[in-house]
Amino acid sequence: MQPDLFDNSSAVQPQILPLPDADVTYYPGWLSADEASRIKQQLEGELEWHQDTIKIYGKLVKIPRLQAWHGDPDAQYSYSGLSMTPAPWTNTLRDLRRQLTAHCQASFNSVLANWYRNGQDSMGMHADDEPELGSEPVIASLTLGHARPFVFMHKRSKRKSKVMLEHGSLLVMKGTTQQCYQHGIAKTARKIDDRINLTYRYIYASEQPNNA
Numbered sequence: 036m037q038p039d040l041f042d043n044s045s046a047v048q049p050q051i052l053p054l055p056d057a058d059v060t061y062y063p064g065w066l067s068a069d070e071a072s073r074i075k076q077q078l079e080g081e082l083e084w085h086q087d088t089i090k091i092y093g094k095l096v097k098i099p100r101l102q103a104w105h106g107d108p109d110a111q112y113s114y115s116g117l118s119m120t121p122a123p124w125t126n127t128l129r130d131l132r133r134q135l136t137a138h139c140q141a142s143f144n145s146v147l148a149n150w151y152r153n154g155q156d157s158m159g160m161h162a163d164d165e166p167e168l169g170s171e172p173v174i175a176s177l178t179l180g181h182a183r184p185f186v187f188m189h190k191r192s193k194r195k196s197k198v199m200l201e202h203g204s205l206l207v208m209k210g211t212t213q214q215c216y217q218h219g220i221a222k223t224a225r226k227i228d229d230r231i232n233l234t235y236r237y238i239y240a241s242e243q244p245n246n247a
């Protein structure tokens with residue numbers, strides 16, 4: 036059983052997660068519930084959703100969620116062997132980027148959107164540690180829809196912890212978080228509603244990121 040990092044049921048204050056070797060802050064209610072629902076509905080119709088296929092042990096399998104990649108034209112991203120060319124910013128994504136840039140005091144030139152249609156959709160454990168993200172990326176992750184537990188696993192100690200990502204919440208990972216941890220969203224057999232997650236990132240165009 037993984038320890039819950041927080042009982043965040045009644046919290047509204049930002050919470051620094053007590054993870055050694057990481058820098059992660061959770062902001063419950065970063066968007067109001069109404070605003071988060073309105074944005075979720077807009078994104079459902081506005082983004083270029085698709086279901087990618089990846090090769091695992093030589094077999095082609097569909098990834099268990101829908102995805103969309105939007106951003107500046109040169110923000111090319113490779114992920115699990117997929118090379119993604121960004122679709123243009125939509126008004127909703129651009130407006131959120133403006134708010135997140137001010138909030139995080141960081142630049143974002145792209146966003147990966149994940150749409151978990153039900154409890155069977157998931158994201159395997161991984162780190163956002165591709166070279167084009169730089170060595171200490173700032174990743175701003177918004178949750179719209181049904182709350183899902185977000186699991187962290189320390190790469191060396193293998194110790195797992197989790198935080199429940201609520202509707203309208205923001206999770207900001209920076210510093211050495213990606214170097215030291217993997218994260219993911221597990222499947223659940225429970226009948227649950229869908230969830231959209233947006234992770235804003237900065238992709239460096241060259242092989243040599245200038246914040247390395």
Ligand SMILES: O=C(O)CCC(=O)C(=O)O
Pocket residue numbers: 147149158163176185200218219220232234
């Ligand atoms: O849905 C989430 O909260 C996780 C998304 C994620 O891990 C990623 O986009 O790298």
